[in-house]
Amino acid sequence: MSTIAFVGLGVMGDPMARHLAGAGHDVVGFNRTPAKAEPLVEAGGRAAESVADAVRGADVVALMLPDTPDVETVLADVLDTAAPGTLIIDFSTIRPDAAADFAARAAERGMRMIDAPVSGGQAGAENAALSIMIGGEEAAVADARPLLEVVGKTVVHVGPAGAGQTVKAANQLIVAGNIALLAEAIRFLEAHGADLPAAVEVLGGGLAGSKVLEQKAPKMLSGDFGPGFRIDLHHKDMGIVSDAARAAGVVTPVGALVAQLVAATRAAGDGGLDHSALYRTIARLGGEDVR
Structure with a gap:
């Protein structure tokens, strides 16, 4: 079982984080609105007070954020806090060029980052039936797949970093x-x-x-x-x-x-x-x- 920092507990991120906690993983969630972490805590997860607090000691960092600038801001904290070897899974929907750039930045810090945007809406997230399109290096995708299959029904590696986006x-x-x-x-x-x-x-x-x-x-x-x-x-x-x-x-x-x-x-x-x-x-x- 992995320790997973999950940043972004909105309509999509909340059920995804809860599914991961339900699968036995140690999920530490952070959201700018603290109350949104309550369902995760009730499902057996933990709440963090900051991005850095969530990420510190995590094996995997999962992001589900609204837009490219949000990912860039949070990623800065992740790269400054997470340990080399950490796997970063970005479930957000952002620009393909930015996703490729973010993966390169993570690699410079000795981390691995894949883009794994999802389709299926709130119903897909609640029912763990999302379609997940993944961009990134084969080894990182292989390591992420067991987690992705907890929240998704159709999980497909579509190419290098940015291809998922x-x-x-x-x-x-x-x-x-x-x-x-x-x-x-x-x-x-x-x-x-x-x-x-x-x-x-x-x-x-x-x-x-x-x-x-x-x-x-x-x-x-x-x-x-x-x-x-x-x-x-x-x-x-x-x-x-x-x-x-x-x-x-x-x-x-x-x-x-x-x-x-x-x-x-x-x-x-x-x-x-x-x-x-x-x-x-x-x-x-x-x-x-x-x-």
Whole structure:
């Protein structure tokens, strides 16, 4: 069993840390809001008062943070505190170039770092059914795999440092596009007076079926847009997609449109809602007074 420092106990990090504690690991959690460490403590973990306090003596450091600057800030404390040989697993979704740079910095200090962003949302985290795309050196990935398989159902090594983040960016592009089209389809069905639950059921049984339809259609039908995965975070992710595509000379015309829809949803004050709230923007564009 390993001693794991887990930094970032939000919607995703909290259940992941609890699963690791439940698997018998000694998990020491830190979050800027101390109360968020309470569920981990109840699950058998421990709470730390700082990043350095969590990391000191840990075999593995796991990060689940909102954005690239957050990872950079926390990583500075990790590199100053952790012992050589420590394995750092970054579950955050950040820029691919930054992930590769962070791995190189860790190597300079004698540590190993892999990027392991996840997909599956809150439900996937709660059910230990996440899809994890891993970038990093083969030996480090092999050492991390037993821990990753505690929190994930599909765990795949996709290439060198930064590759996991590249695949996650592609994932976020596909998910945002699917959500936008699902919102349009439901508005279309509503306009024609269709039985919406029945329509969603039959669509789910055909080629239009997807995890997005399965998980997000009920939120659109009920009007319950509590997160979940927040629009603010998907807006950040679409920025990563746009920047990485531009750097590679790749054209993403549909992605550019979806990025604008996500940005419009955020600008309308819905940034704290689940990304299924793209439905509200589609409704606004159709003339509905959405408040």
